[in-house]
Each structure stands twice: as C-alpha cells, then as structure tokens.
Amino acid sequence: MDPIAFDIAHMFAGGLVLVSFLLLYQDRLYALLNMFAVQALVLALSVSWQAYIQQAPHLYITAVITLIFKGIVIPYALHRIVARLGIHREVEVVVGAVPTMVAGIALVALSMVVMLRVTQHADALAREDLAFALSVVLLGLLMMVTRNNAVSQVVGFMSLENGLILAATGAKGMPLVVEISIGFSVLIALIVVGIFLFRIRERFDSVDVQALDESRGKGR
C-alpha cells in the first residue's frame, strides 16, 4: 500500500482518539456538543479516506450520513435541548479530570496491546484501525461511566458508536446496509433519549441521573 495513504488513514484514526480525549475533558455541555461535532467531522474524513483508498464508493455514503446526522443534526438537536432545558451553565464533576485522563490513557494502552496481539496476521491498516476503534469505544464507555448528566451520557454513547463505525469501515467488505442501519438506530436513540430527557426534567426538575436513583430509593 502507498505509505502516504496509510499515514493519512493513521492520522485520521489517531485524530479520532485525540478528540475522544478532548470530549472526556470537557465539563461544559455546549463545549462538549461542539467537540462531538468535531469528532463526527473527523470520522467522516476518516471514512471518506477509507472509501478512497479501498475504492469502495458506498463508504462515501456512510461518510455523508455521518457528517449530516452526527456532525450537524444531532449536535444541533442536543444544543436546542440543552437550551430549552436551560442547563447550559451546568458544570459537572463526578470524577476529576486528571484521574479520568489517566484512566483514558491506560485504556488506550490496553486496547493497543490487545488488538496488536490478537490481530497479528491481519494487514497493518486494519490492525491500527481496530486498535484505535477499540480505544474510542472504551473512552466512550468511560465517559458514560464518569458523567452524571444525561446529556453527557448520551454524547458518550454516541462517541462509542463512532468507534464502532471506525472499526466497521477499517474492515473491508462491511455491507453498506449495516452502516446505514447503525446510523438510523443512533438517530432513533437520539429521539428516544430526547423525549426521555424532557420527561425526566418534567418529573424531577433536573437531568441529573442521580435524581432518578434517589426517586427509586437507592440501596433499599
């Protein structure tokens, strides 16, 4: 393979991991949503680069879907939700930034070790791609675990899903229908979550999921 093409693909995938770290670091909601849009943009670039080097035109469709839904529609919708809920000033700290960052670095190291060891016989590009994709998935999960605000958890979930798309495009021969259906399932998840957020807010005057636990009577 052309070393330049490989390096560029490598760069985009690495960029996705970097943006995941930025997401982890953000504790304000608007900044978080903007960063999520940036991640979607990087993902769209990465996917279209894959489409170019694999000569797989259907991946362009995936890239466009990613860009439109994740880069524009979802961040815009979440922006409006945050504005209407009036929680744009909220700052949340459950786990401090430094421990989160350290945990994130450890997770990236772990996924590198696992993936490079497991995929010894795959081609180099797929190996790197899978390792980065697993890092993004783990960082997304870490974000869901370390945040209390429902909106941040949704963003964590969606960034996790970005990692899946990255893995899927890195592996050759993934049918288009799978990617499209993943895209739509995320959109539906957004709608459900949006409705849910308003319902939670109606009930509890907060989108802090701890309010749910208190209402349930935690640790009975």
Place this chain on the structure above:
Amino acid sequence: MPEIHLVGVAALLTLSVIVLLAGRGRNLTLVVYGCALVISLVLCGGATMRLLMQSPPSSLALPIGLPWLGAHFRIDALSSFFLAIINFGGAAASLYGLGYGRHEREPLRVLPFFPAFLAGMNVVLMADDAFTFLLSWEFMSLASWSLVMAHHREADNIRAGLVNIVMAGIGAFALLLAFGVLAGPDGFYAFADMRTHAPAPLAAAAVLALVLFGAGSKAGLVPLHVWLPLAHPAAPSHVSALMSGVMTKVAVYAFIRVAFDLLGPPAWWWGVPVLILGAATAVIGVLFALVHTDLKRILAYSTIENIGIIFVALGLSLGFLASGFAAAAALAMTAALFHVLNHSLFKSLLFFGAGAVITATGSREIGQLGGLLNRMPATGLFMLVGCAAISALPPLNGFASEWLAFQAILLSPSLPSWALKLLTPAAGAMLALAAALAGACFVRLFGIAFLGRPRTITSAKAVEVDRFSLTAMGGLACLCLLAGIFPGQVIDALAPVARATTGAAMHPQAAMPWLSIAPIAESRSSYDGLLVFVFIVSSALLAAFIVHRLASNALRRAPAWDCGFPDADPITQYSAESFAQPVRRVFSSFAFRARAQVDMPPPGDLRPASYTVEWVDLSWAVFYRPVVAAVAKMAYWMNRMQYLTIRQYLSLVFAALVFLLLVLASWA
C-alpha cells in the same frame, strides 16, 4: 440393529404423545402398559439375542441434533447387556402396572411419562456421542422426576422432587464437564473420536472425578445418595422398581462406559476412590436400610447398598486392569455385571411386593403390618425369595454374584501397588459387614411385615393382589432362582461384555460338570448352585417331615386357653424399631447421630409414657448444609445487585469488559 431399537424408542415416545393428546380413555391404563410391555419385550429380546450371538458392534449416524455432529448411535456388547436389563425391567414393570396401575387415582400423571422414561433410558444406552448422551440423560432424569411428582399432594413428595431435580441437575452438569474435558480443545464429541484420543493424566483424573460425581449422584453413591431414598419411594411402586432396579443401572453403565471405554488405559490409583466410595456406600446404605421403618424407603436404601457392592467390584476391576491382570479384572467386572443383573431382578421383585402390600393394606410402615403371609401367601412367598436373594443366601442369584466379587477380592494380594493391596481386604471386610447387615435388614423386613400377627385391622383384612402383579412377581422370583442355579450360563453370556471392557473374559463355565462354577481354578474355589439347591430343598423337606411326624406327635404341656400366645395383644410383638435398636446403638455415633428419648411420667401422672428416637443422615449435616448455607449467603449478597444506580450498572459492564480485555492481553 440400532435402527430396530430406535424404532422401538420412537414407538414408546409416540405412545407418550398419544396419551397426552388422547387424555382420558377408559382403558388407557391397559393400552399403555400393554404396548409398553410388548415393545420392551421386543427390545429386550433383540438385545439378548445380540449378547448371546456375540454380534459385532453396529453403529448408526442420523442427521439430527447438532448440525455438524449429528446423532450417533452404537450398540456393542456393553450396551446390549444393559439394554437387555432395562428393557426386561421395563417389561416386568409394565406387566405389573397392568394390574397395579388400575389403583392409580390420577393415572394421567403417570401414564404419559412411563413410556417416555423407558425411551429415555434406552437412548442413553445407545448414544455414541456426548450430545445425544447428555440430552437423553436429561430426558430420562426429567421423565423420572415427573413420575416422582405424580403423587405431589402427599406430604414430603414436593421436597423429594426438589432434591431429586437439584441433584439430577448437578450430576448432569458434572457429566457435561466430564465430556467437555474428554472432548478436548478440538471438540471431539463423538465417542469414536474420544476412544482414539486418550486424555493426559491430569485431565483423565478430572474426568474420573467428574464422572464419579455425575454417574454416582444418579446411582446413589454416598454422599450423593440423599435424593434417592426420598425420590424412589415417592413414585408409584412399579416406577420405584424401575428407578431403583433399572435407572441406577443406567448410571452404572455411564461409569463403565467412561472409565473403561472412553478414558483409555487406567492409572493404578483409579480404583482407589471407586473402592473407598463403593465400600462406604455399601455399609452406610445398609445401615440406614436397617433403621428405617418405611417399606419402600428400606428398599431404596438397600439399592444404595447394592450400588456400593457394584462399585467395589468395578473399582477392583480398574485396579486389576491397571496392574495388567486382565483375567482378574474380567472376574471383577463379571461380578459387577452379574450383580447389576441380579439387583435389577430382585429389587424390581421387592418393589413390586411392596406395591402389593401397599395396595392390600394402604400402609408403607412395616410397624403397622404383620401376619401378611397368611393373607397374601403368593406375595409373601415371592417376597421371601426376593429377600433371600438380596441377602445373598444360596442358592439364589445374589449369592452367586457376591461370591464372585469376594473371589476377586481374594485375588488382591497379587496386586503390585501397596495401597490397593491394603485397601482391597478392607473393602472386602466392609462388604462382608454390609452383607451381614443386609441379611439382618431383610429378616427384619420380612419378619415384621409378613410373619407374626397383624398389628392393625387393615393388615388383618388384607387380600391377595391381582393376577398381573402376581405373574410379574412370580416371573422375577423364578429368574432369581434360575440365575442362582445356573450361574455358569450367566457368566458365559457376560463374557463378551467383560472382553469388551477389560480385554479378557472368564474361561467358559458351562462346560464344568454338574453346573458348578470355578472362577479361577477348580482347585482353588468352586460353587455349585444346583448342589446347594438340592441339598437345601432335601434337608428342608426332611426337616419338615421330621417336625410334622415327630414333634407334632410329641406330648406337650401348655396353658390351656391361650392357643400358644400367652399375651393377646399384637402390639406386644417384636417391633421394627426394637429389631433395629442394637444396630442403631452400635453405629449411632458415626452414622446416625441417633438420640433416643424416654419420657416416663412419675407415678400418679396420667399422661402416657413415650419413647422417641431421632436420627439424621450425617451426609446432610456434613456435605449439604454448608453448601446450602453458602448458596443462601451468596444469593443474599448478590441481591444487592438489584439496587445499583444506572452509573454503577454501567461501571460493572465497563469493568467486566476491561477485565476481559486484560485477560486477553495477558494471555500467553
């Protein structure tokens, strides 16, 4: 040849389904047991023919079951022997059920499961891959559980069913693991592949332990026996006969199949745990048989004892085989198989007799019976034959097989390993103790229930049972006698099985003069069942003649009006508890933890005096209570998992994922 058997199995299953669909017909009982009788007889005949003609193994693969595996069936000498036994037991139980089944209050709780139970046992014996084996094993367990729960409204039966199904599940799980280890990382689930891939020594040890656990829990090895005396008596009597006489044999088959066939050449120590467990099982089983007063529970505990005897012989066979004494291994194996046959005969007979007693008197407590021999002479005679056979009295079959087992034990000084050399005589001593106690146990059972005078009105008014039941019992009693008089023929019939499992066989016995048998050499020891039979019959006739001729005519002086019974109240007769009391005392510390309490009111107090005895099965306290407590504690602890927050749940998933990745990363 497996085709014919599979057709029979399919017929049995169809019968079950038809009963389920047909619901209540008037002659349903007759139809079901009649069809089951015919099918079982055909299958038994086929299997016996194969055994006697020494046909080579034949196998069959059907494209059902797991997609890449299919279902493999194979009938070799070992399977045909056990097929003959279980189908004969099935036929006898069906014949008995033709009469006994009419007393069933809710026949639809029994009828659909009876043929299914028979079918399940048949498939276990034919299975030639792990999947088919485990599937049919579980099917058999479930069918037997349904039959145990047939009388679910009676007290204690729910608990019996629960313990039964829990133990069956654990046992099947152990077998599953055993087959998993046998199949190895490449997944050779067909037995044919397992035979060619002998596992490494450590894996073989694990398989042996697991199969001892799995098959032992079904067979009733101590301490896995606790479900058996609860569940076997809970079923209707002909099903109890099947479970005790036949289903435990399927478990023995599973052990032989794995330990002698699939597991490759044995190591010297394999026999040791089998011997120890077998000897402990024999003694503990008969001790409890001796103290219980419930007729069917006594029989169930005696099943445990007999399983112990069989396992001692099997352990001995393993020991001899590992030391290269193929002929001695064949002798021990033949003893085990002979005892399998005998136990299936006389245990079925005794359970049928117990069913007849229950039908006639409505009671299972032997303390409420008495004098039944006068009211039910035929049942009494057959029970007497069964009791004598299970007590290993010559000339009946129980003596022949136990004698063979002792002959094998007497060969133990030639073993090279000191552990076996010292252990085997100890196991032999335990067997001798068990045999003596079994004699006491069945003297007590027969004496209390059938001799003396009736203790209750119901037993005084008992009437003889129907012809079908009597035919089934009579046939089995005749077979007990025949197998005892012609042991040489039975041993010769077992030769192909012994050859298939141990690579050698006992030398032909049928050629010996006067029907005698000599397992090792005629100069060393020989036994002639016919001679003993003739001697016993002639001396008994002579004694009877002399007593009637001389003693009856002699002048006797006695009180005038009490007809030989100085005390009129039948309750003053020797009771079941009093008969068991010496044994209960002697063994109270380590086997029973028995506590007797005498409550003697002081003079002037009007309340009645009482004498209560309590005892527990120590294996409950030692093996089961701690496990139950640990499970309860863990369940309580796990209960907290119900009340985590969303984030904590997510963290759990996350931690599990990271943990698995770490395992993957650190994998060599």
